[in-house]
Amino acid sequence: MDNKIVVPGEFLCTEEEFMAYTGTYVEEGIIRAVVMGRPVFDLINRRVYIKPVKDVKIPKSGDVVIGLVEQMRDEIAMIRLLGYDVNKPFKHEFRGVLHISQASNSRIQSLYDVIRIGDIIRVKILNSYIPYVVTAKDVKLGVIAAYCSRCGAPLVKEKNSDALRCSSCGNVETRKIAPDYMFTNKR
Ligand SMILES: [Zn+2]
Structure with missing residues (x-):
């Protein structure tokens, strides 16, 4: 404390x-x-x-931030808000709640269809107080780095496909990815 x-x-x-x-x-x-x-x-x-304190920047409504999926269930996930940029982390810890209704523009059965624990995700903040509520719905929002649920290796996006395939064990998973998803197969 x-x-x-x-x-x-x-x-x-x-x-x-x-x-x-x-x-x-x-x-x-x-x-x-x-x-x-x-x-x-x-x-x-x-x-x-x-x-x-006055000199500390805290996230506010409308801010787009990078977060880490820390905990989740079928309908709700806790996102640790890391910073406005991967390279410019917040000095303090903030968390946001992502509800299934704010996770994707398409109908999904479970949050596990679009995010998993350990994913790095870009979200937009919808309020200016605790608990922060975040959305991943917009086109530019979503997972920017995902890792295999089986072995932890990066999941690679194949060209001309929405599927993400594990670079190590071949496991195929789905996410709601952002356009600038980090691991892509250019071939
Ligand atoms: Zn794997």
Whole structure:
């Protein structure tokens, strides 16, 4: 918790642990941040407050960011938002929720048809508070790097085909890929 930055709405602790003080609010016994900043858990006075920070860029509605599929079920996935660019990561950890209705323009039965854990995906953020909600629907959005569910090797997009084939074991999988998908077979 020491150097972590929290964003508005983020969970801090329960009311049993600390008293809500500056920059926080209570909702059903849970203390959350009102402002972005560093949470201070004052053990002497048993209260929690936020030291606001202003110089930190936080993602907002409409931003297009690169994320890592961290956890998922059939209908929902948790995306760790890495940065605006693969080479320019955020200094702090942000996460977004991707619902199946926002994952693809075509009808899909399960999120597993379009993303898998470990994929790198480009998403657009739809709100400006926690929890972030993201979409992968637009043409330019989607998976930019996918890895084989069996062996972890990169999945290669064949020319003139939507199928992704494992470069190592030959396993074939599907994704909702972005136009600039990283592993493509040019032949
Ligand atoms: Zn494989």
